[in-house]
Amino acid sequence: MSEDEKMSPVQVGEASQQDGGMQELVRMLRILFFGLRVLIIVVFLYLLFSGMFRVDEQNEAMLFRFGSLQSRVLEPGQGETSILTSGRWYWAWPYPVDWVKVIPAQKSVAVTTGSLFLPWVNAAQPQESEPDRGLRPGTDGYVLSGDTNIMHTSWDVVYRVTDASRYYLNFYDDSDSVEQGGKASDRGADAIIRSLLGNAVIREMATWSVEDLLATTRTLDDGTIENIKDNVQLCLNKLLDEVGIGVQVQSVNMLELQPPSATAQAFHEVNSSSEKGRSEILTARTYRDKVILEAEGQKYQILNEAKSYQTRVIETVKADASYFETVLSEYNLNPETMLTALYTDALREVLGKVPQKYVVHRSPTGNQELRLQLSPVPEKKANSQQQ
């Protein structure tokens, strides 16, 4: 007799209930294990594919394994590099085994020297200026020119990272700092470049007169023309080379340059006087151009009149000579007739031209008085007077 057969009906019922529970448990565990397997495969696939990354065209990247920078061999003879070439796909182990640092190498970054300018000038709600008070060190930013004038100025520099590994490995970056918990804007590459730019501006402007600064150019004793912007950029490049930050300056720009409000009116008057002076000069130049052009015109008129006279005189004499030769040939044939003909022709022409002619009889005694009204009143006037 089997054990089942020895059990009471109640026991048999309980045993069948336990078997059912176990089967349910086993079934649940099987589902759980299956789910776990799927999960492990999914996690494995995730780890496999999440390690794939692409370095964008405008970026450069470095791969660190357990914190150590990984180098890779370039083409034979070209050595090693730690920079992952942009525009390609790479694979890395998940963090914390591998991690990738991406540097925006092609991106232009602008940094401004705010501290050399009045803090409230560009604020949304500017404070009331106090023109007569002095400038407070630490609050009011300014620079000194070479001739000890105070000027407010603002500059910016646009740069691009050219050596990503040097830029990242040599200069503080708060995004992965361990201790400082700091602010990159106060300590990192931007802050360094801002400080170097401020340093370059102060150094350079301290050798320029305020006139040259306002004109932004100056002429040296040897005739060389310098530009303040170029000089600041040159100075900044030297400072950047000294610290080897791995960036290339693309442009340096002077955004603002203005005198303190206390002296603004005086500077304005200088500008005004300068303009007045220039205006006087301009008016004088206009006068000069007018006078000289008029003289040139008169010169041509005088010369042309002289040339005209020259031509006229020569041609007249030529004509007279020709006429004389003609008359002479006739004269030689019959002198008296020729002379009489010439004389009477001339007299006819003259008498025909003159409207008023008086022929008087010669007195036999020789004493004769003749009264004439010369320059008589014109006929029209005489008529109107009569009316």
Add this chain to the structure above:
Amino acid sequence: MLSGKNSNKEFTHWPVLSLALIVLATFIVISMTFQVKETEYAVLKFFGKPKVDSTGKVREYSPGLHFRWPFIDQVWRHDKRLQCYELHKGKYEQLTTKDEYQIVLSTYVLWRVGDPGLFLRRMKSTAEAEANLEAVIRNSRAEVIPQHNFADLVNTKTSGAKMKEIEDAMLKRIQITATEEYGIEVAKVGIRKLGFPEAVSSKVFDRMKAERASKSEKYLAEGKSEAQRIRSEADRKSNDILAEAEADAKRIRGQGDEAAARHYAVFRKNPELAKFLRSLEALKISLSENDTLILDTETPPFTLFKANATELALPVQSH
């Protein structure tokens, strides 16, 4: 049959076992190792004391994965890259130059940890390092600036400005103390702001205003003077042009007269006839329509009037 069934069951548990092993291995690796990044210094402290190498120097760990005893060894890290610190930001320190000028100056410094062992022994934090650095820099500034005249800082002559030399002198002093005392490497010190105390800046404004007024007068006078010069030069040039033109015209007329004279030679064939013809020509030209002509009866052809002399006294109207 039973053993085959059991081995099949063990095989079905591999995911759990492998997961447990992975978790355990990860826990062991994490607790017994530490990573050192390329950008940081790391020093192991055993019960708070830095571990040293065989020479007694604090042991530095290169970038990568390193072993440590769990819970006993603590890792101290510090960024080893160059960082910027502007001293006493927003506040200025007043200094006096050799020629008694009162100036205010602010400097920035680029620094990094040079000797992590020394740094760790002397400093607790970056803030403490920067506080000590500030004192060192202040001392160097106080030593260097009074050795220079104000013109060494601000000068329109490029050769006269010595700001770089001043910065280098400060750096030299700072480097010695910072490296030896605190294990800090200072790469650069530079002037970030340069100015005057508030009271002095008001006086500078007065001087600037006076200079501007002078410049204003100068520009105006220069403008007027230049304008006057341009006008007088223009007048002179105009007169020169006209004088030259008159001279040239005279020459041209003379040349005309000279050329005409050459043609007069033909009149020598009969000077009397030439004179007569010229007289007739002159007579024709000299009388115009407004002239009044008075002749007597002896003048041909009016000799014809002699026969009737009493009637000849009346004027004859010409048509």
